[in-house]
Amino acid sequence: MARRARKSRADNQRWEHMVQALRLMNFTFNNVKLYPPTHTEVAGSIGKLHELLTPILEEQEDVGFGFMDELLYIEGSMSLEETAQNQMLVDRFNRCRVKYLTLMKGLSKDDLLGFFTVINAEATKPTTEHPAELIEKKGIKTIHLIEAEVDELASKSKMLKKKTLFDWYQKAVATLSAAQLELRDKEEADLKALYRLVDDMMATIRSKGPGPFLLLPLLGAGMDPHLTHAVNTAILSCALGDAYGLNTGQINTLCAAAYLHDLGRITIPPEWAADHTPLSREEREVARQHADWGFKLLLRNEEVPPQTAVLAAEHHSPALGKPEGDGYHPDVFHKILALADAYDLARTTDKYYWKKHPQERALWRIVNRRGVLFDATLVKLLVNAVGFYPIGTLVRVDDGRRGIVVRAGATNPARPKLFLFEEAGTPASPGEEPPPVILDLGELGEDGLGFKHSITSVLKPEAGLDLRAEIDKKKEYLLSYTI
Numbered sequence: 001m002a003r004r005a006r007k008s009r010a011d012n013q014r015w016e017h018m019v020q021a022l023r024l025m026n027f028t029f030n031n032v033k034l035y036p037p038t039h040t041e042v043a044g045s046i047g048k049l050h051e052l053l054t055p056i057l058e059e060q061e062d063v064g065f066g067f068m069d070e071l072l073y074i075e076g077s078m079s080l081e082e083t084a085q086n087q088m089l090v091d092r093f094n095r096c097r098v099k100y101l102t103l104m105k106g107l108s109k110d111d112l113l114g115f116f117t118v119i120n121a122e123a124t125k126p127t128t129e130h131p132a133e134l135i136e137k138k139g140i141k142t143i144h145l146i147e148a149e150v151d152e153l154a155s156k157s158k159m160l161k162k163k164t165l166f167d168w169y170q171k172a173v174a175t176l177s178a179a180q181l182e183l184r185d186k187e188e189a190d191l192k193a194l195y196r197l198v199d200d201m202m203a204t205i206r207s208k209g210p211g212p213f214l215l216l217p218l219l220g221a222g223m224d225p226h227l228t229h230a231v232n233t234a235i236l237s238c239a240l241g242d243a244y245g246l247n248t249g250q251i252n253t254l255c256a257a258a259y260l261h262d263l264g265r266i267t268i269p270p271e272w273a274a275d276h277t278p279l280s281r282e283e284r285e286v287a288r289q290h291a292d293w294g295f296k297l298l299l300r301n302e303e304v305p306p307q308t309a310v311l312a313a314e315h316h317s318p319a320l321g322k323p324e325g326d327g328y329h330p331d332v333f334h335k336i337l338a339l340a341d342a343y344d345l346a347r348t349t350d351k352y353y354w355k356k357h358p359q360e361r362a363l364w365r366i367v368n369r370r371g372v373l374f375d376a377t378l379v380k381l382l383v384n385a386v387g388f389y390p391i392g393t394l395v396r397v398d399d400g401r402r403g404i405v406v407r408a409g410a411t412n413p414a415r416p417k418l419f420l421f422e423e424a425g426t427p428a429s430p431g432e433e434p435p436p437v438i439l440d441l442g443e444l445g446e447d448g449l450g451f452k453h454s455i456t457s458v459l460k461p462e463a464g465l466d467l468r469a470e471i472d473k474k475k476e477y478l479l480s481y482t483i
Helices: 007-035 038-060 070-075 079-085 088-097 109-124 131-137 152-156 164-185 192-208 213-219 223-244 248-259 263-267 272-273 283-290 290-299 308-313 331-347 361-368 376-386 467-473
Strands: 062-066 100-104 143-147 396-397 401-408 418-419 436-442 455-458
Touching: 007 038, 007 062, 007 109, 007 418, 038 062, 038 109, 062 192, 062 223, 062 248, 100 192, 100 248, 109 131, 109 143, 131 143, 143 192, 164 192, 164 213, 164 223, 164 248, 164 263, 164 290, 192 213, 192 223, 192 248, 213 223, 213 467, 223 248, 223 331, 248 308, 248 331, 263 290, 283 290, 290 308, 308 331, 331 361, 331 376, 361 376, 396 418
Parallel strands: none
Antiparallel strands: 062 100, 100 143, 396 401, 396 455, 401 418, 418 436
């Protein structure tokens, strides 16, 4: 939530109001815990919070908070380190299952009181019921909760297996596969698991950024290509939607559409994907009909909004308002989805539509089509997200060392962070696994007048070098937000 650079005075003021709202939320939590709902302290803090949030919600329609992170270390204006030392506070937030909170236009004081009452009770003595369900039972429509999974909370224990983002990726692929089968076989499919997955991804990317998510397509290269393509497209669509300035509800809709945009491929016989010989002309024609089949399967299900079905039908149509005879004029959702879809297809083997290209060449093919096929503003956001040297690219730096791009440059897309896979790091203590060696190309030289290192060339992996395997060895580090 705090990641974007805010340049205007209005943006700075809005940011100050958001921070103030977080502090008021903490005071209100404590007041609701200490006093009965009718107490003046409770009414006063809720009234101040409502007064502060109302103009923000009128302007932005909704606003999201990364509950277990940002709210945690703004508590009482303490630093992250000071907060971590406050065991009582840490325990309270660890027990609370709310991961991300969206407040929507029309929020009332009664809605806020109901929310704080439910969450305080749940944090004190967790029940089998989900906080979101308890909020819904109270009839609160203007507050949307995204819950942390039970195993996500349990993984905080040092005795349990440390989970990585790749575990989430594998779960995403399995959840999408189950949802596709439900949509194919039933007119009333249960998509709650998929929507929870969308919520979780959106919340994490909005509050922490897309960084490690963009490494997942490389790690998932050996999995079902149709399913991983949909997940990859959803990840990139979420990152682009956030960078474009869409609100929480809009990004949620976009992500759900991205997950389901290629549903029609489930009608293609599975043996065609296993057969690596080129498709015949008749088979290619059947494959091209997947967009129409996806539209029909989605449209018959009441759980799926009609706009999601339309996006599935039109995701291969031109993205800049040049309809192919059907009068369809794309909106920003289509433009983002089409760009994310094209980028992921261009860098993966897909015999139906594209010839595989190296990542950097796939990116520049898109850049060269900005303003013609793709929206120029979105292409710029794509370059900022993946970098001039896209994540997963093998490069050589000026001192001869080789590295794999694992993060785009924070302020300069041409200055990424590299994983120097041929070097061993120094473990923090004896017996621990050494961390990966990371080279930040944005680091300045000693004189401060230039950069320490630069990329001299992009390399093709030589025989026997598996970039995926090299990243997999250090995925616990590389898929974290610490680099």
